[in-house]
Amino acid sequence: MQDSQVINLQQITKSYDMGGVEQVNALRGVSVGISKNEYVAIMGPSGSGKSTLMNIIGCLDTPTSGLYEFNGINVSEMNDNELAKVRNKEIGFVFQTFNLLARSDALHNVELPLIYAGVHSTERKRLAMEALEHVGLGDRVHHKPNELSGGQRQRVAVARALVNKPSILLADEPTGNLDSKTGDEIMVLFGDLHKLGNTIILVTHEEYIAEHAHRIIRVRDGEVASDEAVTKRPALA
Amino acid sequence: MFFLQELKEGMLIAFQAIRANKMRSVLTTLGIIIGIVAVTVMATAIDGLDKAFEKSAKAFGTDILYVQKFPWVSNEDWSLIRNRPDIKPQYVDVIERQAKLSAAAAPVVARRTTVKNGTFLFEDAIVTGTTHSYNEASGNTNIDGRFFTAEESDRARLVCVIGATVGEKLFPTGDPVGQTILIAGAPYQVLGVYEKQGGLWGRFTSDNRVFIPFDAFQSRFGSRRWVTINVKVADIGEMENAKLELEGIMRKVRRIEPGKANNFNINAQEILTQTFGRFTMVVGAIGLVITGLSLIVGGIGIMNIMFVSVTERTKEIGIRKAIGARKRTILMQFLIEAAALCLIGGMIGLSISFILVQVVSNVFELEASMPAIVVFIAIVVSLVVGVISGFLPAFRAAKMDPVEALRYE
Numbered sequence: 001m002q003d004s005q006v007i008n009l010q011q012i013t014k015s016y017d018m019g020g021v022e023q024v025n026a027l028r029g030v031s032v033g034i035s036k037n038e039y040v041a042i043m044g045p046s047g048s049g050k051s052t053l054m055n056i057i058g059c060l061d062t063p064t065s066g067l068y069e070f071n072g073i074n075v076s077e078m079n080d081n082e083l084a085k086v087r088n089k090e091i092g093f094v095f096q097t098f099n100l101l102a103r104s105d106a107l108h109n110v111e112l113p114l115i116y117a118g119v120h121s122t123e124r125k126r127l128a129m130e131a132l133e134h135v136g137l138g139d140r141v142h143h144k145p146n147e148l149s150g151g152q153r154q155r156v157a158v159a160r161a162l163v164n165k166p167s168i169l170l171a172d173e174p175t176g177n178l179d180s181k182t183g184d185e186i187m188v189l190f191g192d193l194h195k196l197g198n199t200i201i202l203v204t205h206e207e208y209i210a211e212h213a214h215r216i217i218r219v220r221d222g223e224v225a226s227d228e229a230v231t232k233r234p235a236l237a
Numbered sequence: 238m239f240f241l242q243e244l245k246e247g248m249l250i251a252f253q254a255i256r257a258n259k260m261r262s263v264l265t266t267l268g269i270i271i272g273i274v275a276v277t278v279m280a281t282a283i284d285g286l287d288k289a290f291e292k293s294a295k296a297f298g299t300d301i302l303y304v305q306k307f308p309w310v311s312n313e314d315w316s317l318i319r320n321r322p323d324i325k326p327q328y329v330d331v332i333e334r335q336a337k338l339s340a341a342a343a344p345v346v347a348r349r350t351t352v353k354n355g356t357f358l359f360e361d362a363i364v365t366g367t368t369h370s371y372n373e374a375s376g377n378t379n380i381d382g383r384f385f386t387a388e389e390s391d392r393a394r395l396v397c398v399i400g401a402t403v404g405e406k407l408f409p410t411g412d413p414v415g416q417t418i419l420i421a422g423a424p425y426q427v428l429g430v431y432e433k434q435g436g437l438w439g440r441f442t443s444d445n446r447v448f449i450p451f452d453a454f455q456s457r458f459g460s461r462r463w464v465t466i467n468v469k470v471a472d473i474g475e476m477e478n479a480k481l482e483l484e485g486i487m488r489k490v491r492r493i494e495p496g497k498a499n500n501f502n503i504n505a506q507e508i509l510t511q512t513f514g515r516f517t518m519v520v521g522a523i524g525l526v527i528t529g530l531s532l533i534v535g536g537i538g539i540m541n542i543m544f545v546s547v548t549e550r551t552k553e554i555g556i557r558k559a560i561g562a563r564k565r566t567i568l569m570q571f572l573i574e575a576a577a578l579c580l581i582g583g584m585i586g587l588s589i590s591f592i593l594v595q596v597v598s599n600v601f602e603l604e605a606s607m608p609a610i611v612v613f614i615a616i617v618v619s620l621v622v623g624v625i626s627g628f629l630p631a632f633r634a635a636k637m638d639p640v641e642a643l644r645y646e
């Protein structure tokens with residue numbers, strides 16, 4: 001095990017009791033290690049457990065059994081407040097459905113993680129502006145989500161995910177709700193972020209999206225089916 | 238620092254949420270509005286009545302006993318006391334001679350009539366006949382000028398002392414002292430004017446009265462059946478004994494056999510104070526019940542709408558949790574929203590009460606104003622109701638599972 005490992009999953013299982021004897025085993029012993037500045041794609045058929053795995057990595061969910069170390073710290077032993085702090089400071093989440101606050105403008109949406117981190121108002125505004133400019137939305141800061149295109153919304157979500165300078169960026173089908181052109185633009189952004197030193201894990205159904213990554217983990221029925229480096233790289237537009 | 242950031246964010250969210258559902262929010266606070274109106278109006282009314290009563294009660298004097306045909310406050314059968322003999326002004330001499338614990342006694346009779354000064358009229362004047370002893374044997378004090386003397390009173394001189402309202406009405410510009418007014422057609426010289434007393438419509442105070450010598454009153458208006466004898470007690474610490482002594486004298490005068498009931502009453506201010514105290518207590522208790530009920534109903538309404546709000550915003554809660562909001566943060570957010578809702582209700586209630594108090598005090602000519610403490614209590618009460626009724630919904634929001642909340646559509 002290298003000491004630059006950000007994520008270390010050992011025999012992670014997740015099962016849901018459906019009442020009575022029935023039980024859904026969403027994850028059946030997943031062991032994965034992910035190092036700093038890796039760019040990993042997770043693929044697999046629908047219902048294979050990708051989102052479940054992402055939620056566990058993102059500290060939104062806790063595994064039924066197994067060991068999860070984040071930056072060398074055992075996450076399984078953390079309480080709710082500590083998990084909230086990890087989500088706030090160490091993890092940036094990007095969702096398929098953007099998940100922005102509808103009543104707040106882009107700037108406030110991006111400020112939110114900083115508010116929960118207790119950052120002072122002026123500093124907060126500055127950092128949020130910076131993040132929005134970084135994703136190319138410096139001129140849209142006071143637009144509400146419904147005044148932005150899908151691609152712009154996802155950029156706001158990326159800015160929000162990055163504003164606290166997290167250790168990893170998690171994206172669960174970030175291009176799933178976008179047309180292929182806008183999706184490609186987001187992927188270019190991810191590529192840039194990776195070059196700047198960010199660690200990225202993304203879930204996708206599309207082979208050509210996954211090929212932006214350097215490593216593809218394939219999941220089937222709650223288990224890792226394959227885990228290999230990408231050799232063929234697509235030419236970026 | 239941390240807390241302040243979250244508090245500010247919580248208030249912003251509450252503001253946005255309430256603004257997004259203006260109508261629903263206002264309707265929800267109806268119960269709170271009614272509760273706050275009830276508590277503030279009731280408290281203002283009691284406060285106003287208290288003050289007015291205090292002024293009126295002062296006019297009766299704390300050390301004056303009133304010998305009268307009937308009790309001021311009674312639950313006796315009216316038919317039993319209806320046929321009592323009249324109080325006669327002649328008793329005054331007997332009381333003055335025999336009552337060692339009393340300092341002065343004055344007969345008092347009154348009737349309502351119109352008094353005039355040229356074209357200035359006052360139709361509601363209570364012309365009161367009494368003797369010079371009244372100056373001592375009454376709660377009315379502070380005369381600008383003087384009361385009539387024993388000689389003026391004994392000789393039934395046409396002189397008078399007027400109340401403040403009478404003075405204002407008949408002499409809107411000048412000083413009444415030394416002037417002459419017409420009472421039932423006869424001219425009376427004004428010797429003095431009483432200081433304004435206020436109270437309940439000036440009914441029980443000197444404000445609406447014109448005092449003239451007892452004999453002048455009788456020769457003008459005939460002898461009256463309703464005579465009161467005011468008796469001033471020499472030492473206020475001896476009130477009870479003075480009253481017993483007076484009772485004994487009256488029983489002797491009336492030749493009442495031992496064991497038989499009195500056929501007169503000795504009244505005192507104390508009776509009014511006690512009765513009024515009971516009255517305000519009842520008003521207060523009714524107010525408290527109405528307030529309590531509407532606040533409970535209002536609180537349940539708030540709780541209900543907060544549950545709706547929490548469910549509607551499940552996704553938002555999930556998003557906030559995903560980016561680092563702690564349980565405490567979410568809890569506080571919804572508590573603030575509930576408190577803000579109630580505060581809005583409280584403010585609306587306060588405004589309604591304020592208008593209500595203005596209207597009522599104008600219509601009934603009462604000096605009533607909302608005391609600052611009532612405003613403060615209203616605000617605190619609405620905040621407390623908000624926090625209490627918001628707690629369960631807020632707690633439910635706080636303990637939501639982030640993954641499930643995010644999946645909610």
Ligand SMILES: Nc1ncnc2c1ncn2[C@@H]1O[C@H](COP(=O)(O)OP(=O)(O)OP(=O)(O)O)[C@@H](O)[C@H]1O
Nearest residue numbers: 016024025026044045046047048049050051052053
């Ligand atoms: N809360 C839950 N209760 C019961 N079963 C669940 C729950 N969440 C997920 N599952 C089950 O776990 C399995 C994995 O679900 P998951 O959402 O991780 O799949 P996925 O790989 O992300 O699928 P997709 O590609 O469609 O998003 C599925 O069979 C799903 O039905």
Ligand SMILES: [Mg+2]
Nearest residue numbers: 050051052172
């Ligand atoms: Mg999924």
